[in-house]
Amino acid sequence: MGKSSIVYVMGLSCLIAISLRNISDSSTSSMDAYTNYYARTMAHNVVAAGANVAVGKFLRDTTLTGGTFSIGGGSVTYGFQNASDSEVTMTATSVLNVETGIGADRGAKRDTIVVSMIRPSFAMYGWFTNQEINGYKDSSGALSPFSGAPDWKITGDSVWGPAHTNGHFNLAGSPYFHDRVTGGSSPTIIKFKPTDKPVFDNGNQWGIKVDRPKSNLANLQNVAATDGILFQDQDVGLTFNSDGTVHVKIPPSTGAIQDTTTALTSLVKNPAKGIVIGVKNGDLRITGKYSGNITLGAFSNPSGKKGNVWIDGNGIVAADDPRTNPNSNDMLGIVADRFVYIAKDGSRNSSSVVNIEASIYSQNGELTAEDFWKNGKQGTVKLFGGVIQNTAGSLGTFDSGGLKTGFYYNIRFDERFRTRSTLAFPRRAWLIATWWEN
Secondary structure, eight states, rough: OHHHHHHHHHHHHHHHHHHHHHHHHHHHHHHHHHHHHHHHHHHHHHHHHHHHHHHHHHHHHHHEEEEEEEEETTEEEEEEESSOSSSEEEEEEEEEEOSSGGGSSOEEEEEEEEEEEEEEEGGGEEEEEESSSOOBOOOTTTTOOTTTBEEHHHEEEEEESEESSSOOOEEOOOOOOOOOOEEOOOOOEOOOSSTTOOOOOOOESOOOOOOTHHHHHHHHHHHHHHSEEEESSOOOOEEETTSEEEEEOOOTTTSSSSSEEEEEHSSSGGGGGGGEEEESSSSSEEEEOSEEEEEEEEEETTOOOOEEEEEEEEEESSSSSSOOOTTTTOEEEESSSSSSEEEEOTTOTTOEEEEEEEEEEEESOEEEEETTSSSOOEEEEEEEEEEEEEEOOEEEETTTEEEEEEEEEEEEEOOGGGTOOOTTTTBBOOOOEEEEEE
């Protein structure tokens, strides 16, 4: 019995020793795993904070290409790739120097975040205003009798393409919105009968405001001067031809006389990028049938009375009509510091049609018809594209019997502008499109 007891005790002691060793190893391993997890979590927190800081730096200075800074006990290195005026990708990597982990996991911990940012073009809107009121001013700055009056969308009115106002919509009866609708505040709604209600086919959301940076026009003007053509201190008339030529007319009252037809591509410095034509301290008059990807801009002078675009005659349309060919490469952006006027024309009548195939942007004014309340019935304006404006322009006056003066207004959104735009067309502020974490 004695010998067997000794063997039993020795065996038990060995088992206890092994168990204690395993417990100790397990405790050590658990602590290593915990500290390693903690360090990796800290590295992730550092890169997340650093990515936010880097994005903020870029929004304040879009010329940044990258950098390194310390934050949260670690360092972050960031860089911007594939940068353009509309897209940029930022990669941020953190390094946290710690003495944790075992084997290959021991030492510095790293983590990475990749952020994709975009600047959507304002051409994505079928309808956009800062305020849903009439803001008409003539070329001298005089107001119309309707200036300041609310713009109403009523039963029978329809809006195609994304629609937004930074103010609020005024809706009466059952106007129809085909795409998503957003606004700075909820709309004013009037029911003509109990069953009336606006139709939002793709939903709506209120409490959203979209800034229109003034730098947009400075950028367009710079592109015109660098890669296109920028006329200065003169009014310019452009008649576009379907063969890719343009007739340029500069009246003697505002500059050197010019009355010539030339190839559109020979008029600008770098046609491979797209056609950009600007007028600084002058007005631009346009009409005809255009070919190619074109942006036209008119920029104001210190008096604030120039910087208008005038659409003459029967309007301005694409040679390869996007209404019938959605794959057409002919696109037009019309940008005005002030107003875009449909010029009055004594030859028009109630059957006349003015066709416009373009996305129209007015920074401080609106798309309107010259003296729309003074003339008789002028027919219909058919706009295929979109309109982005400060205030809601009127094209005519109406009573219970229909059109009294000016134009009926027919707008259809050009779906190509949902994802594309012309060169240097005004864009929204930068938005985060994707945020990828390792």
